[in-house]
Amino acid sequence: MPNAAPSMVVKFYGTRGSIPVCSKDFLEFGGNTSCVAIDLPDKNVLNIIDAGSGIRTLGQELMAEGAKFPEEMTIGFTHFHWDHIQGFPFFPPAYMSDLKINLLMMGRNSDFDRLKKILFDQMGGAFFPIAMGDMGANFNFISMKHKVTQNSTGMSVVARVHSHPGGALSYRIERNGKVLVISTDIEHGETIDQRIVELARDADLLIHEAQYTTEELVGKEGWGHSSYRQAIQVAQMANVKQLIMTHHDPSHNDYFLARKEIECQKVFPNSLLAREGMVIEL
Ligand SMILES: [Zn+2]
Numbered sequence: 001m002p003n004a005a006p007s008m009v010v011k012f013y014g015t016r017g018s019i020p021v022c023s024k025d026f027l028e029f030g031g032n033t034s035c036v037a038i039d040l041p042d043k044n045v046l047n048i049i050d051a052g053s054g055i056r057t058l059g060q061e062l063m064a065e066g067a068k069f070p071e072e073m074t075i076g077f078t079h080f081h082w083d084h085i086q087g088f089p090f091f092p093p094a095y096m097s098d099l100k101i102n103l104l105m106m107g108r109n110s111d112f113d114r115l116k117k118i119l120f121d122q123m124g125g126a127f128f129p130i131a132m133g134d135m136g137a138n139f140n141f142i143s144m145k146h147k148v149t150q151n152s153t154g155m156s157v158v159a160r161v162h163s164h165p166g167g168a169l170s171y172r173i174e175r176n177g178k179v180l181v182i183s184t185d186i187e188h189g190e191t192i193d194q195r196i197v198e199l200a201r202d203a204d205l206l207i208h209e210a211q212y213t214t215e216e217l218v219g220k221e222g223w224g225h226s227s228y229r230q231a232i233q234v235a236q237m238a239n240v241k242q243l244i245m246t247h248h249d250p251s252h253n254d255y256f257l258a259r260k261e262i263e264c265q266k267v268f269p270n271s272l273l274a275r276e277g278m279v280i281e282l
């Protein structure tokens, strides 16, 4: 339909894996850790995947004068390694006393007591001056099965566990016929994980991590990550339309990533490496 609002607007706020980096060598692809926003513009609903340090920028944008605040906000998590939760204490909307923020735990055996404890512990005792319970916002912890359809927005979400130390979730998000799949912090091992290929089948956009080169991946069994080649293999096997690779290793500077992006595009033309601030409309 011409001029229709996009089904989903995806924006990258954190593209770095493991730890934030900051220097002039990281300005193009960004230094903040994992955070992706999925805006449903026709519904004024905002979904956020992971709360790495990039969520601080997202929060600042939401708080800016004149900005339109979403009516509903949900933060879902792929897993709870530090680079996926460390930005939460610095998310300004979490300090707004009248605001409800949904914190989502999905998947089989989902356990929101665990989510609650992890987030509370991160801000407890010696780690942070403000306890989570004193932040102000009304946190609504939600535990959901591995598949859920949100009636109010027509969005359906499927979560699937993949291999990563401690476990992590990939998500397939569908709305109005558009399909977004996010799979980060995934270790395929010897062969590509077929469960993720199936999850990503015919997606319009696959966001897949690529922390290492094929050479760097050697000797890193059990570290929980993928190579560029593996991300492209998943995209090819699943027949996805567009691939964006993220969770850049902290040692990979702009020069390295720009060259790597060109190499990847020779194999999978409709691919990009994620840049902080990048926006994709679906
Ligand atoms: Zn990570």
Ligand SMILES: [Zn+2]
Pocket (backbone or CB within 6 Å): 079, 081, 164, 185, 224
């Ligand atoms: Zn991780």
